Amino acid sequence: MNNKRTIKLNVPFITRLEGEGALELSAQGDTIEKLHLKIFEPPRLFEKFLEGKSYKDVPDLNARICGICPMAYQLTSIQAIERLFGIKLPKQLVQLRRLMNLGEWIQSHALHIHFLAAPDFLGFDSAIHMAKQHPEILQRGMRLQETGNALMALLGGRSVHPVGLQVGGFGRLPERKRWDTVRTLVDNALPDAKSLIAWTTTLELPDYSHEFIWVSLKHSKQYPINGGKIAASNGLNLTYNSYDKHFHEHQVPHSTAFYSLLNGQDYLVGPLARLNNNYRILPSAIKKYVESLGIRFPNQNMFTSIQARAIEIYFSLYEARKILDKGCPVEAPYVTVTPKAGTSCFCTEAPRGMIYHRYQLDEEGRVIRCTIIPPTSQNQARIEQDLKYSVKKFGLNHSDQTLKFFCEKVIRNYDPCISCSTHFLDFKILRS
Amino acid sequence: MPPSKLAIAIHKLTSCSGCQLALLNQGIGLLDLLEQVEIKHFIEAGINHFTAEVDIAFVEGSVSTSEDLERVQHIRQRSKLVVSIGACATSGGIQALRNLSDENWLQAVYAKPEFVSSLQHSTGIAEHIKVDFELWGCPITVSQLNHFIQQLLLGSKPKPSGEKLCMDCKRQQQVCVLVTQQAPCLGPVVRTGCGAICPTFGRACYGCFGPSEQPNCDSLANRFAGLGLMPIEIAQRFAAIHSHSPPFKDQYQRWQTIHVREVE
Numbered sequence: 266m267n268n269k270r271t272i273k274l275n276v277p278f279i280t281r282l283e284g285e286g287a288l289e290l291s292a293q294g295d296t297i298e299k300l301h302l303k304i305f306e307p308p309r310l311f312e313k314f315l316e317g318k319s320y321k322d323v324p325d326l327n328a329r330i331c332g333i334c335p336m337a338y339q340l341t342s343i344q345a346i347e348r349l350f351g352i353k354l355p356k357q358l359v360q361l362r363r364l365m366n367l368g369e370w371i372q373s374h375a376l377h378i379h380f381l382a383a384p385d386f387l388g389f390d391s392a393i394h395m396a397k398q399h400p401e402i403l404q405r406g407m408r409l410q411e412t413g414n415a416l417m418a419l420l421g422g423r424s425v426h427p428v429g430l431q432v433g434g435f436g437r438l439p440e441r442k443r444w445d446t447v448r449t450l451v452d453n454a455l456p457d458a459k460s461l462i463a464w465t466t467t468l469e470l471p472d473y474s475h476e477f478i479w480v481s482l483k484h485s486k487q488y489p490i491n492g493g494k495i496a497a498s499n500g501l502n503l504t505y506n507s508y509d510k511h512f513h514e515h516q517v518p519h520s521t522a523f524y525s526l527l528n529g530q531d532y533l534v535g536p537l538a539r540l541n542n543n544y545r546i547l548p549s550a551i552k553k554y555v556e557s558l559g560i561r562f563p564n565q566n567m568f569t570s571i572q573a574r575a576i577e578i579y580f581s582l583y584e585a586r587k588i589l590d591k592g593c594p595v596e597a598p599y600v601t602v603t604p605k606a607g608t609s610c611f612c613t614e615a616p617r618g619m620i621y622h623r624y625q626l627d628e629e630g631r632v633i634r635c636t637i638i639p640p641t642s643q644n645q646a647r648i649e650q651d652l653k654y655s656v657k658k659f660g661l662n663h664s665d666q667t668l669k670f671f672c673e674k675v676i677r678n679y680d681p682c683i684s685c686s687t688h689f690l691d692f693k694i695l696r697s
Numbered sequence: 698m699p700p701s702k703l704a705i706a707i708h709k710l711t712s713c714s715g716c717q718l719a720l721l722n723q724g725i726g727l728l729d730l731l732e733q734v735e736i737k738h739f740i741e742a743g744i745n746h747f748t749a750e751v752d753i754a755f756v757e758g759s760v761s762t763s764e765d766l767e768r769v770q771h772i773r774q775r776s777k778l779v780v781s782i783g784a785c786a787t788s789g790g791i792q793a794l795r796n797l798s799d800e801n802w803l804q805a806v807y808a809k810p811e812f813v814s815s816l817q818h819s820t821g822i823a824e825h826i827k828v829d830f831e832l833w834g835c836p837i838t839v840s841q842l843n844h845f846i847q848q849l850l851l852g853s854k855p856k857p858s859g860e861k862l863c864m865d866c867k868r869q870q871q872v873c874v875l876v877t878q879q880a881p882c883l884g885p886v887v888r889t890g891c892g893a894i895c896p897t898f899g900r901a902c903y904g905c906f907g908p909s910e911q912p913n914c915d916s917l918a919n920r921f922a923g924l925g926l927m928p929i930e931i932a933q934r935f936a937a938i939h940s941h942s943p944p945f946k947d948q949y950q951r952w953q954t955i956h957v958r959e960v961e
Contacts, residue, residue: 307710307711307761307792307815309791309819313802314795322933329938330713331713332715332716332718372722390743391742393742400728404725404728407723407724408724414722422894425715425836426835428895435898436899437899
């Protein structure tokens with residue numbers, strides 16, 4: 266028996282993540298001494314250059330935080346500002362924003378499942394190498410992704426950094442013809458989404474369930490995207506205004522991203538957290554289908570995140586279909602906006618989890634100060650805790666290569682969007 | 698014998714990952730593209746071979762850290778052609794807004810700035826290495842990327858367009874927002890490529906595709922003043938996505954220094 270092996274593992278880039286990150290692991294025998302998820306995405310200083318900018322420019326600038334979920338950043342800032350200005354949008358416009366949000370969830374989840382996660386479960390390095398043997402799986406994913414992108418482009422002009430959203434509504438409402446085209450796309454994608462969920466049950470999903478706190482928005486009537494209260498699995502129920510009393514960020518030397526903790530504890534945000542909190546209010550047809558496949562939520566197995574994403578894709582298409590069926594709206598695309606000075610905050614659910622924005626504006630609606638907390642900086646501490654538990658249970662006796670691959674899989678469950686949070690999975694194991 | 702595939706690499710420096718999506722957002726088209734190109738390095742897609750020699754290296758992101766600088770030099774040595782993609786790689790991107798300030802922004806955002814290493818300025822890659830082609834845009838589009846690759850495959854020298862957005866907008870018969878809404882549209886000085894989506898959505902272009910060929914920014918800025926925009930508003934109009942590109946930076950500086958006093 267090798268009882269005092271020194272582990273020294275260094276993976277300079279962890280692949281299939283959005284952005285780049287690194288992992289450093291030091292172990293002595295079977296004791297982990299240090300485990301650091303290192304994010305060294307270069308700082309881009311959004312919160313600083315937004316100062317002095319008009320509320321009108323904030324959404325377009327904010328989109329550039331992330332190419333995969335630009336809309337989430339736009340809409341969180343827009344809604345924080347609308348809340349400050351006392352703007353209440355007519356119901357139809359709120360529904361249109363929801364439709365566009367659903368599109369962002371669909372494209373982001375489809376991208377994650379097929380390009381980033383599927384190769385782990387099917388034994389490939391990349392989706393590109395997977396394409397020859399599993400063309401139908403990849404093609405289904407691409408069709409879903411295209412449908413999500415088409416929904417975003419319908420209301421935003423394009424899926425990456427869309428231009429349709431503004432404080433007070435939309436620049437313009439969609440044309441009838443494009444509305445109908447997208448409706449057909451959504452119709453055709455529904456069976457794909459259903460078979461995607463069934464496909465996830467054929468995957469061998471490891472189980473490293475353990476106790477942790479999860480946090481998401483929770484709403485009594487609808488699956489939450491842009492509204493509801495902040496609900497934590499430990500029973501906390503918070504309004505947006507009390508966010509900063511309970512959630513605190515701190516810096517560590519090995520990462521450019523801030524670590525966020527809930528009353529001193531790590532917590533999970535994202536699709537699993539959302540589904541755990543809101544499974545009950547999914548349409549009964551979807552619950553029935555999911556249960557017929559033997560899938561159970563809530564649970565604490567991070568490897569079921571791929572199923573949570575597949576279910577959210579199906580739900581999003583189902584709900585998009587409902588909104589599209591009501592017909593292309595023809596009313597005014599926006600309401601009048603009158604700026605007001607003050608401070609306001611808002612939370613929405615980005616594909617990767619809850620986002621929090623807070624703005625202090627002057628009487629002309631210019632930013633005095635702002636705070637933006639993306640999902641990945643909230644998940645960062647949780648990923649490290651998960652790895653500490655899961656790697657030990659998996660066994661430190663595995664080869665460096667096997668350990669590296671296992672850690673990457675665990676990390677990818679969180680779909681960390683490192684570009685947002687502040688870049689790299691570089692893997693370093695030190696065995697001593 | 699089919700012609701040999703083009704070996705390509707996709708690199709990321711300081712950026713939002715949005716331009717890389719021009720590959721991953723191809724839909725089924727990606728499978729056709731893979732018949733023509735071989736991807737040697739693309740971390741987000743799971744292919745990590747940084748030292749591979751390639752025909753074309755597409756680089757997303759600006760140089761904002763010393764690691765970025767090292768990487769971009771390394772990329773140049775191993776690539777026949779280097780192509781910058783997107784606003785960050787071509788002109789430093791949105792994060793180049795810090796170049797306009799003398800303040801140390803790191804200290805303002807981070808309680809412990811010593812944990813974070815970053816260069817004072819964010820710059821496009823052509824300031825550091827020879828760049829063969831530039832694809833402008835924030836983000837670049839799927840068709841823009843495919844058109845470029847097809848031109849190379851056909852053996853013709855790509856000539857990315859520098860014409861003004863106004864031209865595309867007129868061809869689409871959109872109603873001019875500058876004329877009809879007095880909206881401060883940057884269309885007369887911005888490069889085509891996005892499909893004139895902002896005017897299509899009834900709003901002013903805010904310059905994602907960077908300065909066009911021969912942009913008359915002085916005149917346009919004067920027109921904005923005529924529309925009643927305050928100097929600071931005109932300065933900020935030019936200092937958004939491409940604030941580090943010379944024609945836009947000049948306008949920023951021109952209007953930034955004009956102080957307005959209210960008189961009784």
